[in-house]
Amino acid sequence: MKKRFALCAIIIALLSLVSVASAGAPIRVVTSVAVMANLIEEIGGDQVIVNYLVTGNQCSLHYEPTTRDMITVMWADMWLGVGAGLDRWIDNIIKATGNNNITLVDASKNITLMEDVDPHIWLDPNIAIQMAENIAAALSQAKPSKAEYFQQNLDGFVLEVTNVCSKYESLFAELDDKNVVSCSGTFSYLFPAFDFNEVFVIQPIHGQEASPRAIVQAMEIIKDQNIKAIVGDAELPYAANVIAQDTNIMPLLLRSGEGNLDNLDNYIGLLEYNLRQIANIYVD
Structure with missing residues (x-):
């Protein structure tokens, strides 16, 4: 990992003159896992560009970043992590990239979690809704002019989740x-x-x-x-x-x-x- 961090530092120096995204551009969001990326896309719609780091059969708890991952984090406007201990490695990665302007958001904030339980918290649909609410709040803070748009997307997502749950709860x-x-x-x-x-x-x-x-x-x-x-x-x-x-x-x-x-x-x-x-x- 140290070699990757060193390589990333060189890349930062070479690309330091590239301009950052304009205020009207989509929010560049990076997250840890595929399903979290989808939640962000569901709420953010065309106002976000989302990348996730853990792919294939990698274990998120033991993730090691690639050079491509480091570059992705380096140019992100926002880190929107699952939280709950699943992606705690992000702090070291952000420090290594030198991205001091990135906004850090923990989607598990203010959510009641179980102790000593595997942190795949989104598999509880009630928690997924709470995570989506935290996502909407973070995106609205980053782009206040689109807050109503994010809320509409959130409402649609909650309705879909509720409908699926109701169907199977009755079964x-x-x-x-x-x-x-x-x-x-x-x-x-x-x-x-x-x-x-x-x-x-x-x-x-x-x-x-x-x-x-x-x-x-x-x-x-x-x-x-x-x-x-x-x-x-x-x-x-x-x-x-x-x-x-x-x-x-x-x-x-x-x-x-x-x-x-x-x-x-x-x-x-x-x-x-x-x-x-x-x-x-x-x-x-």
Whole structure:
């Protein structure tokens, strides 16, 4: 990382004469993960240009910046991070780029979070709405003349999220069995939002190594409590598939939206996809 920081310093010196964006230009926003970029685009519309740093199957908690990432941060007007400890590395990156004019915004500000839980907080749609509200406030402060536009986009987003949630809440309301076992804590914010009970998590924090003892314990719980599904990440399905096969249950493979959204298009698509996968197994 030190070599990248040094290279970035050279690039800053070479490009220091390039003029900054004019007041009427879109706000250049950089964030950590794909789904956060989409939330910003949903609210900011044509008033923002958004880039995100963590791509593919990278773990956001252990992210290392590329030279391209450093340049992206260097020219950004605003950093709009997830917060909750997910992207705390940004402070060192901004310091290395020398971008003293960047506005720093934590989208988890004033949101009540769970302690010692994996920070994929946007998977709770109620929190996603609060994050969108914080995004709208930050963009409105940066561009007061567009505050009404941002509010209209926020209202539309909230309506879409509410409609999707209402649809699945009615499906889940009559379920007697809402117990799940998870391979990792990635989805620990999703299940409580719909009154599901995550009775055991093999790997509570994404990126930690799962112990053999925890895997055995999970399999025992699955058999003893007749758990219907083992939850895993659709991007990294191996563990869930193996446990499902060994315990004769279904793998419930969900998407986090961290590294990419692929064919899901946006946050609404991500939310709908995950809830549909849950319904496919738990709703008869």
